[in-house]
Amino acid sequence: MIKIRKHLPKDVLFRVKWLSNLNVTKWIGNELGQKTTLKKETAWFANYQKDKNKIFFTICDNSKPIGFIGLSNISKTNKNADLFIAIGDDDYRGKGVGKIAMKWIIKYGFEKQKLHKINLGVIKDNIPAVKLYQSLGFIIEGEMKDEVFFKGKFYNFLFMAIFNKNKINP
Numbered sequence: 001m002i003k004i005r006k007h008l009p010k011d012v013l014f015r016v017k018w019l020s021n022l023n024v025t026k027w028i029g030n031e032l033g034q035k036t037t038l039k040k041e042t043a044w045f046a047n048y049q050k051d052k053n054k055i056f057f058t059i060c061d062n063s064k065p066i067g068f069i070g071l072s073n074i075s076k077t078n079k080n081a082d083l084f085i086a087i088g089d090d091d092y093r094g095k096g097v098g099k100i101a102m103k104w105i106i107k108y109g110f111e112k113q114k115l116h117k118i119n120l121g122v123i124k125d126n127i128p129a130v131k132l133y134q135s136l137g138f139i140i141e142g143e144m145k146d147e148v149f150f151k152g153k154f155y156n157f158l159f160m161a162i163f164n165k166n167k168i169n170p
């Protein structure tokens with residue numbers, strides 16, 4: 001059963017594993033295909049704990065951590081945030097976990113954080129991700145050409161967003 005819980009210091013080791021996995025890093029990060037380190041992820045977690053505008057969660061299969069999802073740059077003023085997701089464990093992609101986690105965080109963002117809009121960025125060639133986002137109601141707001149370079153090829157980058165249409169935030 002898929003469960004979503006707070007991101008905890010013990011998840012640092014999983015972050016190192018997931019963010020060093022080429023099946024994940026070929027799609028995320030400022031520079032694709034890079035491996036992270038324990039030092040970098042420990043520093044990330046320490047900064048995360050101080051950052052009031054960022055909230056991450058660990059996606060678990062019962063108690064087994066398999067990925068993370070979160071919101072950063074949460075703006076109370078603009079009522080928006082940026083969404084990140086990675087199913088880090090290779091055994092769990094393409095099995096509906098991403099969809100469950102995305103639905104959960106969208107509800108969390110709109111209902112608990114009272115956001116009006118949730119943004120994300122995705123490499124256009126990341127078909128599972130783009131399809132998933134579109135199936136949930138994200139629309140493409142913009143496209144940057146040749147924004148990312150990886151293994152001899154440039155990739156276009158899409159900005160996508162979903163709006164909370166059910167409610168006008170006061």
Ligand SMILES: CC(C)(COP(=O)(O)OP(=O)(O)OC[C@H]1O[C@@H](n2cnc3c(N)ncnc32)[C@H](O)[C@@H]1OP(=O)(O)O)[C@@H](O)C(=O)NCCC(=O)NCCS
Nearest residue numbers: 027085086087093094095096097098099122128129131132
């Ligand atoms: C992108 C990612 C979060 C999707 O999660 P997932 O658990 O693999 O996706 P799901 O199994 O929940 O699939 C949900 C939808 O995505 C689409 N999808 C998933 N895998 C697909 C594939 N291989 N080809 C086409 N569409 C696919 C389908 O529309 C599917 O909906 P459906 O089941 O109604 O047909 C996950 O694959 C991942 O973490 N990838 C590596 C890191 C990454 O790309 N992060 C996002 C960066 S923006």
